[in-house]
Amino acid sequence: MTLPEVPPGFYWTEESWGAALRCRALDPIAQHLFTTRQLQLPADEAWRALAAAVGVAGDHVVSLNQVHGRDVVVVRDTLPGERPKADALVSDRPDAALVVRAADCVPLLIGDVVVAIGPAIGPCCYEVGSDLVDAFAAAGHERYLIDRWFLTPREQKMRLDVVGANRDHLVLAGVREENIHASGLCTAMHLDVLTSYRAEKEHAGRIAGVIRACPRTNEVSRGATTVNRS
Numbered sequence: 378m379t380l381p382e383v384p385p386g387f388y389w390t391e392e393s394w395g396a397a398l399r400c401r402a403l404d405p406i407a408q409h410l411f412t413t414r415q416l417q418l419p420a421d422e423a424w425r426a427l428a429a430a431v432g433v434a435g436d437h438v439v440s441l442n443q444v445h446g447r448d449v450v451v452v453r454d455t456l457p458g459e460r461p462k463a464d465a466l467v468s469d470r471p472d473a474a475l476v477v478r479a480a481d482c483v484p485l486l487i488g489d490v491v492v493a494i495g496p497a498i499g500p501c502c503y504e505v506g507s508d509l510v511d512a513f514a515a516a517g518h519e520r521y522l523i524d525r526w527f528l529t530p531r532e533q534k535m536r537l538d539v540v541g542a543n544r545d546h547l548v549l550a551g552v553r554e555e556n557i558h559a560s561g562l563c564t565a566m567h568l569d570v571l572t573s574y575r576a577e578k579e580h581a582g583r584i585a586g587v588i589r590a591c592p593r594t595n596e597v598s599r600g601a602t603t604v605n606r607s
């Protein structure tokens with residue numbers, strides 16, 4: 378398996394299951410990673426491997442029953458017993474790892490105001506219908522933004538740039554552009570490493586974004602080695 382090139386702000390590491398992707402700007406703030414398809418969630422041993430890779434106990438991995446909603450779960454004194462129905466997690470607990478799973482959707486890992494945008498379907502592969510433009514307009518998005526996000530290459534079907542849309546939302550929310558880092562990897566174009574619902578339908582697995590409120594540089598990396606690519 379050849380790992381795809383990533384921008385200088387990202388790097389691959391070798392974990393117990395295979396490769397993982399990390400963001401350099403997040404390292405001093407939060408232990409984190411994006412998994413690859415080699416980690417086959419949701420098997421129990423996969424969750425344990427994930428916990429070990431970011432240095433938390435096996436029962437301190439918090440994941441969600443993701444529903445494409447807008448609820449945010451704040452993890453404070455007690456860890457949720459069952460997976461909450463939500464799509465975002467927030468915590469300052471250094472002993473807990475927060476997990477979001479995706480197969481084309483855009484996984485965001487945020488520490489303070491540094492944002493790592495993980496692999497997601499790119500505008501190269503995300504054909505959409507005009508009904509989606511109407512839905513975005515109905516949701517209150519301004520026309521100039523819709524024109525940025527929905528691309529129509531010459532004589533081709535309309536494409537949606539979901540990573541660009543997320544980036545613009547972050548900037549509009551006050552995050553400085555220099556603090557937003559995107560992996561640039563399209564899930565549908567790297568099926569040997571990533572997973573894509575658009576490309577694989579119901580057979581698609583999920584990649585996970587994992588983050589923990591503890592700097593990566595403050596502890597000896599547990600078994601992870603950086604993969605040098607020339």
Ligand SMILES: [Zn+2]
Nearest residue numbers: 499501502563
């Ligand atoms: Zn693509």
